[in-house]
Amino acid sequence: MIIEKTLRRFAYPIGILFPWLLTPLAFLITDYLPKTNVPLLYIVMVVFIAINVTVELAIINALSSFFAFSFFFAPPHRSIMIHQDEDLLTILLFLLTSVLVGYMATKHKKNVQKIRMREFMTDIELELLEKLPKALNTDDVVNAMREALQPWKENCVLIIHGDNWATHPMIRRMTNLRKTYLEELLELRLTPEMIKKIPELEQEHDVYFLYNTRQVIGLLKISIENIQYLPKDIFLLLLHQVNISLERTRLAADLEKEKIAKENELLRSALLSSVSHDFRTPLTTMIGATSTVIEFGDHLNKEETTELLKTVLEEAQRLNRYTQNLLDMTKLGFGHLQLECDWVGVEEIISVVKKRLKPLLIHNDLKYDISPNLPPLYVHTAFLEQAIFNVIDNAIKFSPKGASIDVDCFKEQDKIIITICDQGTGIPEDEREKVFERFHTAEKGDRRRSGSGLGLTICQGMIMAHGGKVSIHANPRRLADKKNPGCCVRIELPITESEDKKDQQEH
Numbered sequence: 001m002i003i004e005k006t007l008r009r010f011a012y013p014i015g016i017l018f019p020w021l022l023t024p025l026a027f028l029i030t031d032y033l034p035k036t037n038v039p040l041l042y043i044v045m046v047v048f049i050a051i052n053v054t055v056e057l058a059i060i061n062a063l064s065s066f067f068a069f070s071f072f073f074a075p076p077h078r079s080i081m082i083h084q085d086e087d088l089l090t091i092l093l094f095l096l097t098s099v100l101v102g103y104m105a106t107k108h109k110k111n112v113q114k115i116r117m118r119e120f121m122t123d124i125e126l127e128l129l130e131k132l133p134k135a136l137n138t139d140d141v142v143n144a145m146r147e148a149l150q151p152w153k154e155n156c157v158l159i160i161h162g163d164n165w166a167t168h169p170m171i172r173r174m175t176n177l178r179k180t181y182l183e184e185l186l187e188l189r190l191t192p193e194m195i196k197k198i199p200e201l202e203q204e205h206d207v208y209f210l211y212n213t214r215q216v217i218g219l220l221k222i223s224i225e226n227i228q229y230l231p232k233d234i235f236l237l238l239l240h241q242v243n244i245s246l247e248r249t250r251l252a253a254d255l256e257k258e259k260i261a262k263e264n265e266l267l268r269s270a271l272l273s274s275v276s277h278d279f280r281t282p283l284t285t286m287i288g289a290t291s292t293v294i295e296f297g298d299h300l301n302k303e304e305t306t307e308l309l310k311t312v313l314e315e316a317q318r319l320n321r322y323t324q325n326l327l328d329m330t331k332l333g334f335g336h337l338q339l340e341c342d343w344v345g346v347e348e349i350i351s352v353v354k355k356r357l358k359p360l361l362i363h364n365d366l367k368y369d370i371s372p373n374l375p376p377l378y379v380h381t382a383f384l385e386q387a388i389f390n391v392i393d394n395a396i397k398f399s400p401k402g403a404s405i406d407v408d409c410f411k412e413q414d415k416i417i418i419t420i421c422d423q424g425t426g427i428p429e430d431e432r433e434k435v436f437e438r439f440h441t442a443e444k445g446d447r448r449r450s451g452s453g454l455g456l457t458i459c460q461g462m463i464m465a466h467g468g469k470v471s472i473h474a475n476p477r478r479l480a481d482k483k484n485p486g487c488c489v490r491i492e493l494p495i496t497e498s499e500d501k502k503d504q505q506e507h
Contacts, residue, residue: 019065023072047105062099117229124148125238132245141245156222188216212250282315343376346409353388364399368407378496387459391420391489398424418491421475426485468493
């Protein structure tokens with residue numbers, strides 16, 4: 001590379017003077033070899049220059065070699081005049097051979113360089129085609145294109161919104177008017193008619209467009225004449241592939257937006273359907289009981305009045321649970337669930353949950369077994385209580401009358417495990433992941449009470465916020481019962497060491 005640059009810099013002086021400087025070496029050859037071998041030395045020099053510089057300089061070198069040979073080796077010596085026909089023929093053949101060999105060597109060199117450049121461009125294209133299908137958005141496509149153009153960064157500039165492209169040497173050499181034209185091209189709003197005009201605009205402004213069917217993503221200005229042997233067909237194919245990828249990412253983004261909009265619409269419909277159904281039933285019951293007390297209060301005895309008021313209270317508490325679930329779901333959905341953790345014992349949490357469940361445990365019993373000496377949990381107490389409450393509430397809904405709900409708490413390695421098992425119809429294995437989806441409600445089993453389908457979703461969100469995990473399994477105590485195999489919800493919570501214990505371990 002250094003030799004080639006040096007030869008190019010001093011090309012013409014070398015081409016003219018080098019044959020004359022080589023003459024002393026030619027004289028040394030004549031002492032050992034016949035004089036007829038001297039032209040071969042000059043031909044070697046012509047071929048060397050033809051390969052490393054240009055054919056034009058090789059021809060100039062061949063002419064200079066012709067005169068040097070004629071001056072020093074063809075009689076009469078010290079003169080370019082030739083008197084013998086044999087010497088004249090030798091010199092003419094030498095000149096013709098030098099020109100032909102120089103031309104063929106230069107042509108061969110150009111062909112080799114073109115082949116190498118095509119191979120290089122093919123490698124770049126293959127690498128780019130490997131990256132483009134993996135591009136998820138417009139920025140990924142643009143970055144892949146920018147990396148592909150890295151070998152020619154001095155002779156090309158990628159003009160993208162927000163990039164500091166105006167500082168590139170190619171742009172600095174442009175007039176302010178042309179810079180303004182480029183900025184206007186970037187702001188073009190594409191229509192089918194405008195897309196048809198893109199080839200014309202590219203030719204007019206000497207740029208290439210990077211675009212999808214909606215907008216211009218960027219412009220590529222490249223000085224192809226300064227990049228030797230750059231195959232324009234491969235280069236244009238590369239640009240075409242980039243534009244296809246830009247359109248693909250746009251379509252994918254639009255499809256994702258439509259999918260999100262559709263999901264939001266379905267979610268909104270499910271929410272309205274769930275809320276209207278779940279709120280209407282307790283409200284109807286409350287209205288009926290209250291109306292009865294108001295209209296027939298004088299005719300009711302104390303026990304009947306108390307029973308109706310208890311019904312109102314139960315349904316009001318039920319509404320309150322639905323409202324709390326909706327609020328919790330909103331916090332989880334928008335990422336506003338903030339943990340205010342404190343140390344609390346597992347037994348304390350279960351005790352509070354049992355008190356809250358008392359109005360619901362009319363036909364069922366809650367049994368719990370807590371291993372002794374369990375370490376305290378560093379959790380947001382209210383959230384963990386709500387998560388366990390939701391699971392047991394769900395178990396009550398699916399349990400037959402008289403069946404118990406079993407809660408077991410124990411330590412397993414570095415985790416606290418809480419299992420809540422019922423004696424209901426169970427959940428098929430292929431449905432166990434779906435029950436954690438919002439508004440998913442089971443259609444099987446003895447459902448004495450409706451639900452919004454948010455309880456287990458909220459439970460999973462709250463447990464995962466603590467670094468834990470929730471999973472559903474078959475009830476191991478009822479594997480032989482095919483009718484009511486039951487279901488177990490397993491809650492795993494990591495054990496966090498207190499600061500005191502950490503200090504003791506360090507000391």
